[in-house]
Amino acid sequence: MPVQLLKIVKGKPETPLPSHLQKEDFKHLQEGFDHTNKYFEGIVVVSYPLTKLGDGTDFFKVVLQDMDDFYSRINSINILIYGKMAEDCAKVTRSGDTFVVAGFKLEKSPTAREDGRHDCHLKLSEEAGSTIFVYKILGECLNNFFLFHDFIISFQSVAPKYLYTPLNDLKDGTVVNLYGIVKFFKPPYVSKGTDYCSVVTLVDPSNVKLTCTLFNGNLDALPKIYKVGDIVRFHRIKIREYNGQMQGITSGGFSSLTFDGTVGAPVVPRTSSKVYTFMDEEQKVIEELRAWAASNLSIPGPAAKLSGVQPMLFFDLTCQLVGKAKVDGSSFLLKVWDGTKCPYPTWKVPVEARDMEGDKVHLYQLRKLTVDILVYDNHVQLAKSFQIGSFLRIYSIHAKQVSAHQDVSHLEFHLHGGTCYGRGIGVLPESNPDVKELKAFLESVDLADTQNNESMSSLELDSTFNNLTDHELDLERCQQLSVTVLTDHQDLSNTDLKTILNSTAPQQYRIRAKLRTYKPQKLYQSVKLHCSKCNSLSEVPDGDNFDLILQGSAITAPNLELHNTSWYDSVMWTTQDQKQRKIAIHFVKHDEMLQQPEDTLLMIEGGTLKEIWKLTKRFKCVIPVRSTDNNLELLDLSVPFLVQGGTKYYGCKQCSSPKPMKSLSSIAAKQEPSWEPTEIAQVLGIEPLQYVFIMKFTLVDGTGALNAYLFDYEKFFQIPASEILTNSFLQEKMQMTMNMLCPPGRKLDDLPWLECFIRSYNVRNEMKHQVCYQIFDTTIAEDVV
C-alpha cells in the first residue's frame, strides 16, 4: 500500500478546507479569544445517541480528542450539536472519524469537573452558521477527487449506507434517495407562491426519465445545477404519480448534492448542506454515471460566446455582470460581457445614467464589449439581486434580429418571461471551472485592442457617433501612417519594388507598400506545422484522423500489469454501451503524491477525442497512450503527443524517436514539475513541431508588385499560431487585422501603407531558378491590433 495512504488513515486529512479558515489550537479554545474564521480539528472518541431536548430540538453530543497533543492530561472537549445538524451528524458519525468544526460558540462547560475534559465546550447549529466536516476513518476524503481508488475499493465504509432507487423502480407515494444525470433543468426562479422553484429532469442508466419539481424558500437549498450533464444525488425526494407518470417533488428533509458530469473531473459535491456524507461509493457511482452519460447521452458542448452568437436563435451565455438598471415595471437591464465581441451591431437599451448601477469607469472602458440583455417578468426580481461583478449563466437568451431605420438591422438580447426551455439566470461561484476560465480570459483582454477594432465589425447604434464613423477615421489615419512597424534596422532607407525586382538575391530591403491581396483568404488555412530540425512543413491534422487512431488504439485493452506504479496511480472502467470500451487513466504523481488537477499530467488509454478534450479542460496535460506487453507508449505521431490547454502538440515523424512513457518519470521526480511541452518532448524523444502562419502577401507600391511570404510563429500578428485554431477571439482578432491591412472592397488608393523588411533569396531546382521574398522583423502597429 502506498505510503501516502497512511498519512490519511492516521487522521491527517489532506483536503483543502475553505481558505479563510485557520486552525485553532486546543489550548486557545478559551473565552477571550476570537474564534471567527477558526476551526478546531479532532477525532471522535465518544459519540452519544441522538436525543431530543425538552423543546423537541434534536441534540447530539460527541467528544473530540486533540490529536496534536495526544498525551496531555486534558486533551478532549465536548461538542454539542443542535437541530437538523445534530440529526444529520448523528447519522454519519462513528468513533474514529475526524471532525473539523467551525462557526462554533464557546461556553464554560458545566461538566468539566466531572468528565475531566476541557473546561469549555463548543456549541454548533445550522442556525448559528456552524460548519462540520466529517472525515471517515478509512481514508474517505471530502473534496479529494483522487480518493486513492485502489485503497478505497479494498475497504468497506463503516458509515450507514443509503439505499438508492433506480429511476425505473420508483413507486407512487414513496420517499426515496436517487441519483440521476440532468437531462433538462430550469434554474431556480421565483414561483407564484412563496418559494423558489426549480424543475429538473433526470435520467439514469435504466433509461427512464424523472421530472422533479423542487421548492424551497431558500435559493441556496435547491440543487446547484449549472448545465445539462451535471449529476445529482437527491435524498428524501417524494415520488408521486402525475398524468400517468412518476414525478419527484421536494419533501421534508430533502437534500441534494450536484457533481460535474465530466469524465475525469474532480468529484467535488456542490451543496449548501453543512453536513453531508460522502463516501467511497459516491465516488464510484459518480464515475459510473459519468462514463454511462459519456457514451449514451448527447451532452451539449461548450456554450456560445458573444463572438459566436447566431441571430434569431436562443443561446446560453456565461458572462460577468458589469451594470444593471431598472427599465420599467416588467423589465430589467443586465449589462454583461464575456471578453469577446459580438460580430453584429447590438442594441443599447436607453436608460437614465443615474439608473445604471455599476462602476462608471468600468462601464465606459468595456462599452464596446458589453451587451445589453433585457430580462422580463419573473426574471426581474432575481436579476435585481445580482451583485455587479458576479458571474452569471443566462439560459436561453433570444438573439432577436430587428430591422431598424434604413434597413440597418441589429441584434437585441431578450430573456423573455416564463421558464420554457429552462429560460432563467443562475449565479456561478468563482470556483466553477467555466468561471475560472472566463476570468482568466477577461483578464487577458486588452481593452485598447477592442477600442480600435470595434469599428471593423459593427456599426454601433450609439449616439456617441459623430459625422465620421470610427471606420472612416481609421482609414484616414491609415492613409498617412503605416499599419506595420519595423522591429529592427531602422537606419535602412526605403527601396521601391521595381528596384528590388531588378536586383540579384540574396539581399535585404526596407519597403513601403500596400497589400493588394493575400493568400489564403481563409485564415485558418494559413496555419501549418514546422519542424525546425528538418525544416519540413506539414498540414495540421484534423480531428477525424485523431479520432480514428484513438478508436484503433481502444481495441487493445489496457494492460493491467502496467497500472499503479511508483510514479502514477491508475483508474480503469468499462463503458456501458455495446462497445464495452475500457478506459484507463494514469495520474502522474509527484513525490508520491497526486498534484492538484491543474498541475497534473495524466495519460489516457482507450479514450475518445471528446473525452480527451474534456480532460484537458481540467488537467494540465493529457497524453494519449496505449499499452504494450512491457510499456505504456505514445500512439502514432499523426496524433498529438500531448494536449495542453487548448493546444495539441505534434512531433515530427521524421526526426522523432519516441521512447516509452516511463521516461517521463524523470520529470515527475523533479522538485516542481512544470510539464513544459518542450521538456516533455525531449524526454520522450520527440522533435516537436511548431505552429506557424504561412501567408503570401501581394505587395504593390506604384513601381511594381511582388509576392512576399510571411513565415510567422507569433511576432507579426502578435498572436501565437499555436492558439489560433482553438481560440475564436484570436481568430476574430486576426481577421480584423487582415481587414485593416487589406480592407475588402477598397480601391488601391484607399489601402493603408505597410512598412516592411523583406529579404530576397534564391530557390533553385533542376528545372528553374526563382527569386523569392520573405517578410521579417516586421510587426503590426500596436494601435492597429
Place this chain on the structure above:
DNA sequence: TTAGGGTTCG
C-alpha cells in the same frame, strides 16, 4: 401553495 419541461408581448 408554488409547478407539473418543450422558446417570443417586449
